[in-house]
Amino acid sequence: MVLKSGLEELEAEAIYMLREAAANFDRVAILFSGGKDSIVVAHLAKRAFWPASRPFFLLHVDTGHNFPETLVFRDRFAAENGFDLQVRTVQASIDQGRVQDEVGPNASRNGLQTVTLLDAMAEFRLDAAIGGARRDEEKARAKERFFSHRNTFGQWDPRNQRPEVWRLINARKKHGEHFRVFPLSNWTELDVWEFIQKYDLAVPDIYFAHEREVVRRGSVWLGLTPFVTLQPDDMPEVRTVRFRTVGDATCTGAIDSSATTIEEVIAEVRASRRTERSTRADDQRSDAAMEDRKLQGYF
Amino acid sequence: MDSRPLVRVATAGSVDDGKSTFLGRLLFECGAILTDQYEAIEKASLQTGETEVNLALLTDGLRAERSQKITIDVAYRHFATERRRFLLADTPGHAQYTRNMFTGASTADVAILLVDATKGPTVQTFRHAFIVSLLRVPHVLILINKMDLVAYDSAQYEKWVDEIRRYVTKLEFADLRFMPVSALAGTNLVTRSDLMPWYSGPSVLEYLDSVELSPRQTPVEFRFPIQLAIRPSANFRGYAGTPVSGSIRVGDEVTALPGGQNSRVKALSTADGSIPEATTGQPIVVELEDELDLVRGQTLVRSRNPSPVTTTFEGTVCWMTDRVLELSSPILVLAGTQSQTGMISELVYRINPETLHREYVSTLGLNEIGRLVIQTSSPLSLDLYDRNRATGAFLLVDPVSNETLGAGVVTRISSDSSASSSAGVVLWMTGLSGAGKSTLAEAFARGRAGVVILDGDALRAGMNSDLGFSEEDRTENIRRVAELANVLAGQGLTVVCSLISPMRHQRELARSIVGKPFREVFVRCSLETVALRDVKGLYAKARAGEISNFTGITAAYEEPEAPDLVIDTEVVSVSDGLERLREAVGKWTRKT
Ligand SMILES: Nc1nc2c(ncn2[C@@H]2O[C@H](COP(=O)(O)OP(=O)(O)O)[C@@H](O)[C@H]2O)c(=O)[nH]1
Numbered sequence: 001m002v003l004k005s006g007l008e009e010l011e012a013e014a015i016y017m018l019r020e021a022a023a024n025f026d027r028v029a030i031l032f033s034g035g036k037d038s039i040v041v042a043h044l045a046k047r048a049f050w051p052a053s054r055p056f057f058l059l060h061v062d063t064g065h066n067f068p069e070t071l072v073f074r075d076r077f078a079a080e081n082g083f084d085l086q087v088r089t090v091q092a093s094i095d096q097g098r099v100q101d102e103v104g105p106n107a108s109r110n111g112l113q114t115v116t117l118l119d120a121m122a123e124f125r126l127d128a129a130i131g132g133a134r135r136d137e138e139k140a141r142a143k144e145r146f147f148s149h150r151n152t153f154g155q156w157d158p159r160n161q162r163p164e165v166w167r168l169i170n171a172r173k174k175h176g177e178h179f180r181v182f183p184l185s186n187w188t189e190l191d192v193w194e195f196i197q198k199y200d201l202a203v204p205d206i207y208f209a210h211e212r213e214v215v216r217r218g219s220v221w222l223g224l225t226p227f228v229t230l231q232p233d234d235m236p237e238v239r240t241v242r243f244r245t246v247g248d249a250t251c252t253g254a255i256d257s258s259a260t261t262i263e264e265v266i267a268e269v270r271a272s273r274r275t276e277r278s279t280r281a282d283d284q285r286s287d288a289a290m291e292d293r294k295l296q297g298y299f
Numbered sequence: 300m301d302s303r304p305l306v307r308v309a310t311a312g313s314v315d316d317g318k319s320t321f322l323g324r325l326l327f328e329c330g331a332i333l334t335d336q337y338e339a340i341e342k343a344s345l346q347t348g349e350t351e352v353n354l355a356l357l358t359d360g361l362r363a364e365r366s367q368k369i370t371i372d373v374a375y376r377h378f379a380t381e382r383r384r385f386l387l388a389d390t391p392g393h394a395q396y397t398r399n400m401f402t403g404a405s406t407a408d409v410a411i412l413l414v415d416a417t418k419g420p421t422v423q424t425f426r427h428a429f430i431v432s433l434l435r436v437p438h439v440l441i442l443i444n445k446m447d448l449v450a451y452d453s454a455q456y457e458k459w460v461d462e463i464r465r466y467v468t469k470l471e472f473a474d475l476r477f478m479p480v481s482a483l484a485g486t487n488l489v490t491r492s493d494l495m496p497w498y499s500g501p502s503v504l505e506y507l508d509s510v511e512l513s514p515r516q517t518p519v520e521f522r523f524p525i526q527l528a529i530r531p532s533a534n535f536r537g538y539a540g541t542p543v544s545g546s547i548r549v550g551d552e553v554t555a556l557p558g559g560q561n562s563r564v565k566a567l568s569t570a571d572g573s574i575p576e577a578t579t580g581q582p583i584v585v586e587l588e589d590e591l592d593l594v595r596g597q598t599l600v601r602s603r604n605p606s607p608v609t610t611t612f613e614g615t616v617c618w619m620t621d622r623v624l625e626l627s628s629p630i631l632v633l634a635g636t637q638s639q640t641g642m643i644s645e646l647v648y649r650i651n652p653e654t655l656h657r658e659y660v661s662t663l664g665l666n667e668i669g670r671l672v673i674q675t676s677s678p679l680s681l682d683l684y685d686r687n688r689a690t691g692a693f694l695l696v697d698p699v700s701n702e703t704l705g706a707g708v709v710t711r712i713s714s715d716s717s718a719s720s721s722a723g724v725v726l727w728m729t730g731l732s733g734a735g736k737s738t739l740a741e742a743f744a745r746g747r748a749g750v751v752i753l754d755g756d757a758l759r760a761g762m763n764s765d766l767g768f769s770e771e772d773r774t775e776n777i778r779r780v781a782e783l784a785n786v787l788a789g790q791g792l793t794v795v796c797s798l799i800s801p802m803r804h805q806r807e808l809a810r811s812i813v814g815k816p817f818r819e820v821f822v823r824c825s826l827e828t829v830a831l832r833d834v835k836g837l838y839a840k841a842r843a844g845e846i847s848n849f850t851g852i853t854a855a856y857e858e859p860e861a862p863d864l865v866i867d868t869e870v871v872s873v874s875d876g877l878e879r880l881r882e883a884v885g886k887w888t889r890k891t
Contacts, residue, residue: 005305164402166405168635190301
């Protein structure tokens, strides 16, 4: 008997988790940003329920600080793959006075997403939201469950997580509580790219090398967008870069790269000596930044 | 495309045995620590005033835990070699985190335990060895670490290996190995070292790279728990799931359990199209030739090789919550995709994982491990865990709070499911005053649901207060108790009657009243010994003539001729006697 490759095993595991989510919950959304992880989750959902259609819709929590390419991609992806797409914006939460924008040169709306997300979950009465987070991304994530229970305030209690023994999932919950489901928990960045290659999936262009006007922020290059306020000593320059993650444009950094095809991206990721999260300015704020956000109900 | 297989590894060690150092080093050597992670631990090392970069900080997780310098939850990490990818479940060592260790080891292909060469195995080592054995982790590697501190001395290594081996002879392992290493110096982690010429085995990485992954441990029985039914249109009805063991071909005869509906496989498909055969771990949709309305919770098996279906089973369970175990209160049993209401009807014993002793207690607390009897309101299809790691595992969940109470492995499946333990039994404990009847009866009832004690002395204070100790009165006393026991046993209870009942004809009377469920248990002890024990001072009084008709002194005791069980309290301890009693009762209740 031939052993399965790691990716085949991880794919099977993710499909198992997606089917468990469908079997246990009535109303489920895939958190879809148009980024590579959420593309993979959406594609796995198509495969998991074939030939039936997947019982999930796509939900984008939009910070308003997007790369335009990603939004175009997002809408096209939903249309081409027959997914219902719902968008809820942080701007609306700000206008309703639910949250306040940060100010200053490193202002980001990343943290503000939490309120918009929880409001959207209440609005759609979601039992669960499926995310593309992986344990390899960050230390606090390394302890996440596949099925992560959230209390009625949407908060995560890392000390009181339900043990996930074997593959037995206890997905029971009370009214008002919900789950976050992370089918890619055991994947790496490389697995994500190899999956994209295997099924020849389209991804936003900003994942490939392109010329862009950027400015140095800490150890990353920030793309110049209307949302980034230039500082007196900032020296914008045009470089050939690509993004490893696509998120809020104010805190997602680019890296120097010449990779223009999936094969080249894979070669580059394989050789990379830095984690993907190192391009996120928001995680560099403090060592425990992610953990703090997750306690509040972040993705 | 990367074709390397994924190996799941779980690690555990007592605090300060060097687990974090070992993992940090291993990940570092495999290039799994990236520059920014390295810089972060470099910074953290400096902050805590260490002179060198402390690789151990890498695997210490959340902030609160870092400040205590211990890992708490299960943390997952990747590393790889040329040949294989590894997914590491890093679990903490303390006894109070047994449940985390249990969780990490449940899916592991390989378990690595660390032992400090300067101190030898600790109670934690034994606890961890017990758990990985209980969970049947296919490969277990015990590292004797810090060999640098014992001058790489083979005698020291052998000494600890012998000590651990002596302990583990009582446990089952498919593959158990030992290895001397120094995590701090990196000795024998990646390559073999000249420092230990006496050691001829592989390095840790060589071992991980070569350990047998063929599914030798995977059973061949086909088991397919249905996750959900898929009905995109009126003419397609399929069942989505993944075979957790065995394989299946189109045309094979299958049965759905519980339920017992039979059919044949019409088609097997994946999102890429139809396939003729599906094997373990492959997500598929199964279509059957007949229109059966199967549902989530049923398991498809080969008709010729079904799994048992039962409402009563025994399991060894790790209790995972700080709420103590309560017998007879409603619980949910989750097994595969099945979910069934039930109750814990008996706590047979608690296992001390450090000594492997059975302890007879009335409840289990957080992180304790015990043998339970579980009953469900409707049947479950289960396999023994020994045969099948996937279909022999279960969770216990609180139906109100939804908390996961415990996780366990199926160790015995009652064949005659519904009749078995709902049949009552009457344990008629006869013997001299002070022989140990009440002690045994009380110990037996502790930790068991559905047990009533009818104590002769206690009943004489109330229901039988009109009776004395003449032979007629004694017979009437026994008749009443037997009638009462009969009523209670008829309602499924286990009734323990603790009465001297000195005469054979009295006990025969009781047997004729109770009938089939009657079991005579002779609690034997010589007159000399009971008179010496004389707990209540009665023998002294009887000898002094203050009590008349006292059995053994002024009245006769006829020993039973063919009791169903004899417990000689002069020879065995209370706990051994209790174990015999429990074993016998187990047999009796299963047969009736
Ligand atoms: N000399 C020596 N010290 C070690 C070795 N492995 C770990 N240590 C030390 O033992 C202490 C505890 O190690 P740590 O990895 O934190 O233990 P953990 O609690 O099991 O994670 C630390 O001071 C380590 O530097 C070893 O192989 N040799």
